Amino acid sequence: MQDISPSATSLFDTRPWRRIALSRLDPVRAVPTMLSETEQKLYYWLTRHWAAGRGAIVDLGCFAGGSTARLALGHAEAGLTTPIHAYDRFTAQARVKRRVLYPQGISPFDGEDILPLARELLRPWQAHITLHRGQIEEQHWQDGPIEILVMDAGKTAPDLDRMAQIFFPHLVPGTSLLVQQDYLQWNQPWVAVQMELLADVFVPRAHARPDTVVWECTAPVTADALARAQVEDLSDEMMLAYLELAYERFEGWNLGRRIDTLIRAMRANPGQRAAHDFSRRP
Numbered sequence: 001m002q003d004i005s006p007s008a009t010s011l012f013d014t015r016p017w018r019r020i021a022l023s024r025l026d027p028v029r030a031v032p033t034m035l036s037e038t039e040q041k042l043y044y045w046l047t048r049h050w051a052a053g054r055g056a057i058v059d060l061g062c063f064a065g066g067s068t069a070r071l072a073l074g075h076a077e078a079g080l081t082t083p084i085h086a087y088d089r090f091t092a093q094a095r096v097k098r099r100v101l102y103p104q105g106i107s108p109f110d111g112e113d114i115l116p117l118a119r120e121l122l123r124p125w126q127a128h129i130t131l132h133r134g135q136i137e138e139q140h141w142q143d144g145p146i147e148i149l150v151m152d153a154g155k156t157a158p159d160l161d162r163m164a165q166i167f168f169p170h171l172v173p174g175t176s177l178l179v180q181q182d183y184l185q186w187n188q189p190w191v192a193v194q195m196e197l198l199a200d201v202f203v204p205r206a207h208a209r210p211d212t213v214v215w216e217c218t219a220p221v222t223a224d225a226l227a228r229a230q231v232e233d234l235s236d237e238m239m240l241a242y243l244e245l246a247y248e249r250f251e252g253w254n255l256g257r258r259i260d261t262l263i264r265a266m267r268a269n270p271g272q273r274a275a276h277d278f279s280r281r282p
């Protein structure tokens with residue numbers, strides 16, 4: 001069993017997932033994903049080489065199962081038996097089907113429901129996977145500790161707050177990882193703001209291009225911490241102040257330019273708290 005002592009977390013420093021041959025992911029090639037190749041390797045590595053069966057693997061925003069499949073492949077190869085829970089509303093509009101699903105080999109189909117498709121694509125790993133359909137902010141978590149929490153669904157500030165309230169208290173200090181897939185996504189600056197508000201609880205460990213940042217949970221996420229970390233009602237000025245802190249933190253990671261884009265996006269889209277309302281890209 002791996003332990004996440006400082007020497008274990010330094011595992012991240014050499015970014016070993018980057019040396020994984022893409023062919024290792026051949027078994028999941030048929031499962032469409034929006035993840036970059038580097039992110040796909042990271043997800044696989046996290047369950048194949050880092051996870052040690054200390055809690056559930058949770059994937060918030062799994063779309064057709066792409067991220068879940070990469071996590072499940074590593075999980076299976078590592079011989080883990082912990083549950084994998086994947087959440088999504090499991091719908092895809094015609095535009096997304098055309099842009100993402102069909103170019104990755106899915107045959108054209110009628111309607112927007114992609115739950116049957118996700119079930120079929122994830123069949124090889126179904127023994128450990130539970131799919132949850134619906135709005136994630138309306139879900140509950142009652143399945144014990146979470147070892148890895150992957151987030152790709154905080155598309156609005158209120159949704160992000162609610163997802164944090166539901167899932168973060170089940171992360172285990174010194175053990176759990178939070179994978180923020182949208183951390184550097186230009187039209188979701190509230191993700192970086194929330195992580196600054198939780199700076200005493202999470203420490204960044206790795207960046208995977210283009211947008212993912214992996215965080216280690218280092219202290220319990222208490223009700224007080226969550227109350228302090230609410231982003232929905234922050235003024236633009238407060239949001240910008242926390243983004244400046246993110247800039248300072250990540251400048252040394254060579255990510256200053258990316259955080260600067262979040263800052264400029266926030267300034268260009270005053271008062272907006274939903275990704276789809278960010279119409280001005282800096």
Ligand SMILES: C[S@@+](CC[C@H](N)C(=O)[O-])C[C@H]1O[C@@H](n2cnc3c(N)ncnc32)[C@H](O)[C@@H]1O
Nearest residue numbers: 033034061062063066067088089134135136153
């Ligand atoms: C960028 S996609 C996820 C991509 C996926 N992780 C992959 O590997 O391809 C974001 C997903 O989050 C889902 N989503 C966003 N907000 C949600 C919410 N509030 N409740 C449920 N699903 C949500 C969308 O339906 C979409 O499938």
